[in-house]
Structures are given as C-alpha cells and as structure tokens.
Amino acid sequence: MDPAPLPFGERDPDPELGVPVPFACTTSYAEAARAAPSIRQLDHRRVTQCALSRVCGVCGSPLGRPIAFVGSPAEADRNAFHFPPCHLECAQALLDAVAPVDVAVLGQPETVDAWVLTTTAAFEYVRPSLEDADRRPTFEPYEVLTSTR
Amino acid sequence: MAIADVKEYTHLTEEEVEQIGRELDAIRTEIEESRGAADAAYINRLIRIQRGLAAAGRVTLAVGTQSKKTRKPAWVAGAALLGLAKILENMEIGHNVMHGQWDWMNDPEIHSSNWEWDTAQPAEQWKHSHNYVHHQFTNVLGYDNDIGYGILRMAREQKWHPANIGQPVYNAMLATLFQWGVALHDLDIERIRKREKDPKEMKRQLRQILRKGRNQILKDYVVYPALSGRNWKATITANATANLARNLWSYVIIFCGHFPDGAMHFTEEELEDETRSEWYLRQILGAANFEGGPLLHILSGNLGFQIEHHLYPDLPSNRYAEIAVKVRALCDKYDIPYTVGPLHRQYGQALRTIIKLSLPNHMTSSDDPAPPQRSDTANEPSLDRRRKSDEERPPRRVELGAWTRSAGERSHD
Numbered sequence: 001m002d003p004a005p006l007p008f009g010e011r012d013p014d015p016e017l018g019v020p021v022p023f024a025c026t027t028s029y030a031e032a033a034r035a036a037p038s039i040r041q042l043d044h045r046r047v048t049q050c051a052l053s054r055v056c057g058v059c060g061s062p063l064g065r066p067i068a069f070v071g072s073p074a075e076a077d078r079n080a081f082h083f084p085p086c087h088l089e090c091a092q093a094l095l096d097a098v099a100p101v102d103v104a105v106l107g108q109p110e111t112v113d114a115w116v117l118t119t120t121a122a123f124e125y126v127r128p129s130l131e132d133a134d135r136r137p138t139f140e141p142y143e144v145l146t147s148t149r
Numbered sequence: 150m151a152i153a154d155v156k157e158y159t160h161l162t163e164e165e166v167e168q169i170g171r172e173l174d175a176i177r178t179e180i181e182e183s184r185g186a187a188d189a190a191y192i193n194r195l196i197r198i199q200r201g202l203a204a205a206g207r208v209t210l211a212v213g214t215q216s217k218k219t220r221k222p223a224w225v226a227g228a229a230l231l232g233l234a235k236i237l238e239n240m241e242i243g244h245n246v247m248h249g250q251w252d253w254m255n256d257p258e259i260h261s262s263n264w265e266w267d268t269a270q271p272a273e274q275w276k277h278s279h280n281y282v283h284h285q286f287t288n289v290l291g292y293d294n295d296i297g298y299g300i301l302r303m304a305r306e307q308k309w310h311p312a313n314i315g316q317p318v319y320n321a322m323l324a325t326l327f328q329w330g331v332a333l334h335d336l337d338i339e340r341i342r343k344r345e346k347d348p349k350e351m352k353r354q355l356r357q358i359l360r361k362g363r364n365q366i367l368k369d370y371v372v373y374p375a376l377s378g379r380n381w382k383a384t385i386t387a388n389a390t391a392n393l394a395r396n397l398w399s400y401v402i403i404f405c406g407h408f409p410d411g412a413m414h415f416t417e418e419e420l421e422d423e424t425r426s427e428w429y430l431r432q433i434l435g436a437a438n439f440e441g442g443p444l445l446h447i448l449s450g451n452l453g454f455q456i457e458h459h460l461y462p463d464l465p466s467n468r469y470a471e472i473a474v475k476v477r478a479l480c481d482k483y484d485i486p487y488t489v490g491p492l493h494r495q496y497g498q499a500l501r502t503i504i505k506l507s508l509p510n511h512m513t514s515s516d517d518p519a520p521p522q523r524s525d526t527a528n529e530p531s532l533d534r535r536r537k538s539d540e541e542r543p544p545r546r547v548e549l550g551a552w553t554r555s556a557g558e559r560s561h562d
C-alpha cells in the first residue's frame with residue numbers, strides 16, 4: 001500500500017513515451033523516486049499485490065465491479081492476462097493512452113495493434129509452473145461479462 | 150535455507166514436487182467446476198442467520214433490559230447473540246468474502262470489492278496486510294507480519310531481546326484488544342518512526358483507521374446504548390463483552406493457524422523463483438489445521454482447515470472440508486507433514502511457544518518434530534539443521550512491511 005493510490009492522469013509519466021505509468025509498472029515508493037518510471041515492464045511484486053490485495057493495476061485503489069482486464073488478442077483468446085485487474089474507467093483511460101504508442105508496453109512481448117478490454121466479476125490468479133516458458137503469473141477471468149476489441 | 154532445502158526436508162524430488170502441484174491443481178479445478186447454486190445458497194443463508202443473530206441481540210438488549218426482572222438474562226442472551234453474530238461476520242463471512250471466495254456469484258454486495266466488516270480495521274488495509282502480505286509471504290521471517298504481530302517472538306530463528314521476557318503479558322493484551330491490534334497491522338509503525346513511509350499514504354491510512362474506529366465506537370458504545378434509554382450502561386457492557394468474546398475467539402483461531410508444532414518458518418531466499426508447486430508446498434508446511442465438528446468450523450471461518458485455506462484462499466470456505474480429505478490423502482501419499490490436532494492442543498502449543506520464546510534459545514529446547522525420511526536419501530549426509538546460536542543469527546527484523554521494499558532499500562535498514 002505504498003505509495004498512496006493516484007488516478008491514472010496524475011501519475012508520473014514515462015520520460016521516454018510521455019504516458020502516465022500505471023501502478024503495476026512502478027516499484028516501491030523510494031525505488032520509484034530514484035529510477036525513472038517505465039510503462040514497458042510490469043513489476044512482479046506490484047502484480048502480485050494487485051492480485052491479492054484486490055487493488056487496481058492502474059491507480060492502486062481498491063477494485064470495484066465489474067473487474068476489467070486489458071491485454072492482447074492472444075491473451076484474451078487464452079483467457080490469461082498478464083496485466084493485473086483494473087477499474088473499468090482506469091482500463092479505458094489506460095487503453096486510450098497506450099493505443100497510439102508503437103512500442104511494446106505493459107509487459108507485452110511485442111507491440112499490440114488492437115487491445116482487448118474484458119470485464120468479469122471474478123478472476124483466478126495463476127502462479128507460473130515449472131513447465132511454463134513464460135514464468136510470469138497470469139489472471140484468468142471467471143465468466144467473461146464483456147469483451148471489447 | 151533455500152527452497153531446495155524445504156524439498157529436502159520433506160524428502161521429495163523436483164518431479165514429485167511438480168506432480169504434487171498438478172494434483173493440487175486438479176483439486177482446484179474440480180471445485181471450480183462444481184461450484185454453483187448450493188454454495189451460493191450456503192453463504193446467503195449464513196448471512197441471513199448472522200444478521201438475524203445481530204438483530205436479536207440488539208433487540209434483546211434494548212427491550213429486555215428495561216424490566217428489572219429480565220435485565221440479567223437479557224444481558225447474558227443479548228451479549229451472547231451479539232458476540233456470536235460478530236464472530237460469524239468476521240470469521241466465516243467477512244474474512245472469506247474479502248478473499249474473493251464468492252466473487253464468482255457476481256453479487257453486488259457479497260463481493261471482495263464491496264464488503265466492509267464489523268471490526269476496527271478498514272477492509273482495504275486488511276486485504277493488503279492479510280490477503281497479500283500474509284498469504285503471499287506465509288511464515289517467511291521478516292516478511293509475514295502475522296508472525297507474532299510485530300510484538301511477539303514466535304520463531305527460534307528470531308533474535309531474542311530482553312523485552313521478549315514480557316511476552317506472556319503482551320500476548321494477553323494482544324488477545325484482549327485483538328481488533329485494535331489488527332487495525333494498526335498495516336500501518337507499518339516502524340517505517341513511520343524512521344520517516345520512511347510515504348507521508349501521503351500514512352495520512353490516508355490513518356484517516357481510514359480513525360474513521361472506521363470512530364464508527365465502530367459510535368455504533369457499539371453510543372448509538373445502540375442510546376437506543377436502550379435509561380439502561381444504556383447494560384448495553385455498553387454487553388456490547389463490550391461481545392467485542393471481547395470476538396477478539397479472544399479470533400485471536401485463538403488465528404494463532405492456531407501457524408504456530409502449533411510442525412508449522413514451519415521460511416526465509417527470504419526460499420521465495421526466489423518459486424514455482425506454483427513450491428508455493429503450494431510452502432503453504433502446506435507453514436500452516437496447521439485443527440479438528441472439530443461443522444459448527445466449530447463455521448464459527449472459526451473454516452480456518453480449522455488452515456492448510457486448505459492457504460492452498461486455495463479464493464475457493465468457497467464451505468468446500469474446505471471435502472478438499473481437506475483429498476489434500477490429506479495427497480500428503481500421506483508423498484509423506485508430507487500435515488499438521489493437525491484438536492483445538493485445545495494446537496492453541497496449547499502456540500501458547501507454549503509464546504512462553505518459551507520469551508527466553509533465550511539456550512534456556513529452552515526446540516519442539517519442532519523430526520523431518521520425515523526418504524529411503525533413497527537415507528545414506529546421504531544430512532543438512533545442517535542444528536539450531537543456530539543468537540550470535541549466528543541475523544538480527545531480528547522488527548519493522549513492519551519490509552516486503553514492499555527492494556533488496557537495496559532493505560540493506561539500508
């Protein structure tokens with residue numbers, strides 16, 4: 001719970017891309033103050049924190065209903081997202097901000113041309129197993145309510 | 150000690166550990182696929198019962214205390230009903246709803262995002278200190294603040310300090326004032342003292358705690374007593390008794406989850422590159438169950454199935470009993486310690502640990518059970534598991550919330 005939650009528009013921008021850096025991409029308070037924030041990678045501690053504390057991956061405040069996930073079409077097809085759950089409004093603001101960016105962001109391996117926004121009431125946090133090539137946890141929405149591409 | 154040592158402790162090969170993970174995944178899938186109307190009916194019924202008990206308790210106190218003839222029995226009945234309602238709300242309903250166990254119902258009220266419980270700690274801070282810190286770093290020394298709640302020395306690996314002599318007294322205070330101790334749990338007082346905490350976040354958390362604490366006090370010690378008219382004193386004492394009963398009960402249940410003999414502690418190194426199977430294993434080895442009938446399990450939030458709760462914190466609690474049968478069979482099959490015993494014995498062991506660890510290690514003996522043996526490693530040299538002296542141990546981490554900081558930051562402590 002450190003630092004305090006901040007709306008997406010008020011978060012420190014990525015110095016390279018000029019886009020606000022969501023909560024799940026930052027590290028702890030003091031570390032973030034030392035290093036330039038980046039929207040390219042996810043911070044695994046923050047991802048786990050969002051999953052278990054049930055806070056938004058964009059602003060860091062408690063989740064509401066429905067729960068939104070953003071990701072690539074491949075992630076939506078697999079029903080396994082890497083970016084943690086968010087508020088619907090935060091997810092929309094995040095997608096508006098990253099849509100024009102033509103580099104890989106939010107922990108994606110490559111540039112995403114068409115983002116997917118999925119909503120659900122519940123999700124499962126899946127820790128990686130030894131056999132997984134990608135050793136990052138994923139989020140599996142339970143019963144997708146809506147999916148917008 | 151690295152995670153490999155834990156595997157060695159339980160005499161499992163890497164492949165066996167992964168196979169255990171697959172079998173535990175299968176148990177999860179089975180429950181998820183059978184989760185449905187009967188489970189939803191269970192939690193809805195329980196909430197109705199809890200609210201009925203609370204209402205009955207409040208009405209009994211407000212009305213029954215008006216007559217001199219019924220005052221005493223009304224006080225006893227009202228306090229008991231209210232205490233029961235608070236225990237149910239905190240343990241089986243609030244705790245489990247906030248884990249997301251019922252989110253799948255998509256109910257606007259019974260959802261981890263919305264639930265606010267009848268205790269002093271704000272739900273948001275509980276979801277951080279418990280769901281994240283405790284469940285992610287279960288029994289990891291220096292990370293899991295539930296190991297002694299920052300005031301008790303609960304592991305022999307923690308360095309002894311003369312202040313630990315007072316542990317039996319601190320323990321009694323913690324039990325009595327448990328909801329207020331929990332309310333401060335996520336504040337990270339040590340970082341505040343060191344001025345390392347984000348001031349904005351500290352103020353935000355303090356405001357939350359003060360608001361929630363004020364509302365709890367107003368509810369139980371001003372509003373409801375006022376509704377009792379001239380017998381307000383009886384309502385105040387009955388409400389205080391109900392809160393005390395809830396505090397003592399929740400403290401006992403929580404301390405039975407990780408401190409009986411057999412529940413292991415871990416170190417920071419064991420978290421590195423941990424796979425899902427290893428995480429499962431750590432949950433099994435770090436938790437302890439207690440036995441009892443269905444009513445005892447409901448009143449304890451099904452935390453008598455602490456091992457199963459730690460394996461599947463977001464599966465419905467009413468399914469833990471059937472999960473426990475399968476998990477125990479799995480543990481038997483792979484010769485993994487499965488710590489279980491009657492409630493009085495589990496708490497007795499936790500209390501003995503509190504008292505023993507108020508003294509330096511050299512003055513007491515360890516109560517840890519011997520590790521299981523595996524035939525194909527029986528002739529290999531055993532790991533050095535002797536108890537280190539206080540001089541050999543790292544200093545006890547007294548600060549709360551160290552897990553939020555990077556290794557670099559922690560090195561500056």
